[in-house]
Amino acid sequence: MRKLFLLMLIGFRLGAFAQSNGSVTVTGVSDHIISKHIYGQFAEHLGRGIYDGFWVDKNLPVKKQDRIRLDVVEALKKIKIPNLRWPGGCFADEYHWRDGIGPRLQRPKMVNTNWGGITEDNSFGTHEFLALCKLLNTEPYIAGNVGSGTVEEMSKWIEYLNSNSTSTVANMRKQNGHPEPYKVTFWGVGNESWGCGGEMTPDYYVNQFKRYASFAKNYPGASLKKIASGANSDDYNWTEVCMKNIPNSMMWGLSMHYYTIPTGNWNKKGSATSFDEKEYFNTMVNCFKMEELVTKHSAIMDKYDPAKKVALAVDEWGIWTDPEPGTNPGFLYQQNSLRDALIAASTLNIFNNHSDRVRMAELAQTVNVLQALILTEKTKMILTPTYHVFDMYKVHQNAKYLNIALNSPNYEVDGKSLKAVNVSASQDAAGKIHLSLVNIDMNKTVTISTELKGLQWKTVTGQILTSANITDVNTFSQPSKITLRNFTGAKQENGKLVVTLPAKSVVTLELN
Template sequence: MMDRIDPDAVIMPEIYGQFAEHLGACIYGGLWVGPDSPIPNTQGYRNDVLQALRDLKVPVMRWPGGCFADEYHWRDGIGPVKDRPTQVNNNWGGTVEDNSFGTHEFFNLCELLGCEPYLSGNVGSGSVEELAQWVEYITAADGPMARLRKENGREKPWKLKYLGVGNESWGCGGNFTPEYYSDVYRRYQTYCRDFSGNKLYKIASGASDYDYDWTDIVMKKAHSHMDGISLHYYTVTGWSGSKGSATKFTPDDYYWTLGKCLEIEPVIEKHDSIMDKYDAKKRVGLLVDEWGTWWDVEPGTNPGHLYQQNTMRDAMVAALSLNVFQRHTDRVRMTNIAQVANVLQSMVLTRGDSMVLTPTYYVFKMYIPHQGATPVPVSVKTSRMDVRDGRSVDMLQATASRKDGKITLSLTNVGLDNDIDVEIPLGNSAKVKDMTGSIITAGSVNDYNDFGQPEKVTLKPFKGAKASKGNITLKLPAKSIVTLTFEI
């Protein structure tokens, strides 16, 4: 089942990245309540969410958008909070933002979480000077922008590795053509400089799912000026009309969702092959910095706030997507699920002073051992189901990695009805030691966690795997994800 290991390959921890946009209750109420809130907080950050994200070992956080990024002017979010101007969030429900969460609040959050900041710069409605000065404000030790930062209470510069030059520049980020954006990108990145030992990893705004022409043209014209290019791929039924309920769906809907989710692999492969024409050594990374499920909002909520529930189906999408990313570590250097709190396929849901962990959260927690590990190629013999729209789904999915002498194997039975008997041959001389396991499953794939039932779908110990000399056997329950960690 497990094939030859490439010792030089690494599953970048950033593949497990998060995304926090000024959208609905992702920032305000999700991450940030302010230091004067009765909700328990540390410097304004919710204690419960802060701890939940620390437990996930979040490697990188993308901010402030999304579509919001290209309408965000960073000077509105610095200085005394009482003096910051308000702003209408035109993309997401017309919410009036008070800008109490700005540059200092975001970078301080990243320090509290121990994660890398990923900044999306304003290209659509901003200027070259504005973005260049933002980078200087954040990273310079001396000079006018550094003095302004110090006046606002931060003496030491922050580190900023990841800089996105625009977001969805083909759409909400400016409706550019790829030819025009390529020139704009080259110009903007020129003036975003490295200060005080900081080294920027510059990311061009890339394509949406099947737009291979965008990747081709931007790579052709600007690949030598970038470190990475983004890709957005949502598991969504379409962009007009109903996207379907997050919780009320049929088995046919479920299998279609997994087929759509898995289609990200040939999409990555096609973009990768285009990038190879201009970058055969794969220096430029592909960053899937928006991905996940997109359903109709929960009834009674603001349509522009994208608040959706998160079922066992979403957990399956998370596991299968992460498996794909781990198979493409030669090109995929980062991914950022959309989004971290209260928006789309989130890690946590909050209401007042309460917080719920989603099934997707538990997948990310289960997969922590894969972060920074060496991928172990896995071949699987399994049955296949054809689903609507000409897609198909393998019933057994798997990924594996090795780190610090331990192998981590994650197995997913996507079938709704039948258990799968799994045998994992490890070699006649292999002796399994210190094996532990965990499982996520549910009575129904429609099950979810909510206020009043916060642990209907959760992570539990799995003791169903048996080791004998040379192999591991287990019965993988229907609609379940199991991770085993062991030494040999």
Template sequence: MKKQLAAIAASLAWAFGAQAADIKLVVNADQPGPVIHRNIYGQFAEHLGTGIYEGMWVGPESKIPNVRGWRKDVVAALKELKVPLVRWPGGCFADEYHWRDGIGPRNKRPIKVNTHWGGVPENNAVGTHEFFDLVEQLGAEAYVNANMGTGSPQEAAEWLEYMTGEGNATIVEQRRKNGRDKPFRVHYYALGNETWGCGGNMRPEYYADMYRHWATFLKTPEHNRPKFIASGGNDQDTTWTEVLSKNIRHNFDAIAHHAYTFPSGKWEGKGSAAGFPEAEWISMLSQVKKIDDVLARSTVILDRNDPKKKLAIYFDEWGSWYDPEPGSNPGFLVQRNTLRDALLAALHFNVFHSHADRVKMSNVAQMVNVLQAMILTSKDKLVLTPTYHAFSLYTPFQDATSLPVTLENNPVYKVGATEMPGLSATAARGKDGKLYVGLVNSDATQAAALTLQVGANTPKAAKGRLLTAGAMDAQNELGKPAQVVPQAYEVQAADGKLTLKLPAKSIVVVAIEG
């Protein structure tokens, strides 16, 4: 850690060069924008590898400390992140999931094969009641994904009635018999997942008709009506946004969009999670511009087809995806989590903030042990990943009011033929009344310094946290000292300027004083 701090100090010293001093960040605090919905920091838990079983769910009989089967240590760590929402049961798994398999006594539930993820047995130990126990322990909202791939409108409608019904219908009495008298609070309910691919290989026009059919039968008490979500675009495709926003009217609140990031930019041969060159560092981070572009194009479409802004965009799957960790089951999507993933997350946050008028939810894939996870577990141990710490730094932005920012003389970061803006910035007025600024220096080798103005004024100080490390692929591993942990960050104005110094490959989130 001493060596790491020395390297950071040397990097910061460089930032006082004449070139860096020209960078200026102006925050227009008198021009409040849309609220940054807390669900932009949502999570995703799919029946995939050890993402739920072992990673979070160990069962009530386990020697690992748990509350009704859910690991105490994992739940406590997620609560520290103020997790606002969890999406379940998938993902591709959702479109082969039949909810009745996951209710009643666990020892009598059917065992199926998880055909999407590793071909392993699925014992349905985690079902509807267990999921809602988890979100209630977290104090989070529930996002349930219904099966449109192999299910039926009746099955989707009856699951909703099972969860939300209040009368004495047989299906409601069945829920009570299974231990839950009070209805579950379902905040979001989606029809299908990735219907362009694993959810049915549908055309958008066909899916729009299917959605209209199925949504007709989704009925709940008005005070427990969820937001209803249509499966929408993939990667750079906005065709679905156009078709769905034109053709669906009833029980329709949002369009889901998915996009993953690979170093190679190709599905086959994605690239390594660690041990990569700087060319793969920048190739990964520069692709966030595509997220910005597709959201901008989607917003134009929605503003035309939905001028009253009733529809939101839910970016409910995003994150890094690498080649499988050597020696792991390739269907379990096990990968390392490094400093690069933390910066990737922060760059996504800044983009989502800039589109907060339409983007009301996003869900990183996924919470534990899978893809860009917050937490990695092994038996009774856990480690917090760099991505976890990126989420932690950005918690003040949940339900904050966005503020426009201007970055003057933003340096260009270039490696080979790939280039991107060196710095990314966001600002907001938090629920606590404080002004927060989030900054990312994507340059892997060069520090930067910028002066901060709030309107025409110079703030007095900035205080918050910094996340960086010595190596691009620095990670936190079980049984080893953590390499990527937040550090205190504080700076005072001097000579009429407030200068924020950003080490290479770093994230800084600060509250502004004065």
């Protein structure tokens, strides 16, 4: 028995200290920036995302402005979220904006048919959403109702928000307490029009988009950025039809949605907290499909828009697991583990590395839904590992993209392999260089030798996000199990930056 214990201990130590090597070459500054809007967020009328997330009971003993929960607001301000997409999602195409304005007690109630069949009291509507955006210092991104709405309805919503005229609709906004126009510029023309937004064909949607977009008018100081409802995952034909038939001048962006499903099976997606290495590896395989999707959709867009004027907007992404046991399955509440942080960081690296075309993205979702940044329970609030990734990566917002060449060792499970390391890099307006590196290998440390051609630096500091187990989570009783810590594994050797990345870790470095 003692011999067996010693063999197990030796095996553990060998695994803990197993190491492989790779290299990164930063080849120079590119001609574009990493848009801050890649770091956008999504808040749908779904489960406890709006109600009991952002918008709480007036009697809940937490700091509030009106009913907006301020500890959530302060946490999101810290990571500088650049935009917030609302009211959906599938909910957007059954939402009628006039139901959510005026005195709250007089607003009509409806049934949220997409998410749990619960009663929606419309107490959180247009003015409440824009008050939230103002508190967050973020840009609103509103998804218009194309599925069950009308051209006039969306046109009047834009007029209500953006016009400073003496029209009946603009006067209604003034009477409801906001004399000045809001000047909302990001508008989605429908959502998932291929599915819950109307089960449309791409050819039919193109005609719908052109109708709705034609009556989505610009008002002074509010030139609209119209975003067409784009493809589901690898539906490349949808992108082809939209790019071929919608004039580039008519749309600011074309969306694409993709979720990482651990098992690849939508009917049984897998647990957020209980999984083995084989399922973890398969989850990362599915995560990295985003690279293929972005590359292929971008190539189609390049055919019709070689100047890259139209943005690829990945306005729903993230890991989607089975709901937490004991919760309403229609509320999509799931825990958030170290695995999810590695998915978030790896996906953001993909977006950064394709930032010539990907200029907007929204994580699904912000609070209490899917891959949330924040979880709440009555007066308690915790920051998830995914939140900490966005905190680390905020340095890339509106920074110059740095071209990189990566040579990574493989992470192998059951004869299959993935690149163990992924990376993106940028240089901010002050000249500071930031590198974000992810080691997805559960078992091995990876040492990366980095050469920065034509870039000068003297000192390096960094932060790291990791934990003992890939299944570790933050809980309301242990809210800081996974949090950012100072990283000391980077040094200068013979003019190169040498970085030792622990297994299953995310590291962001700052070079001065």
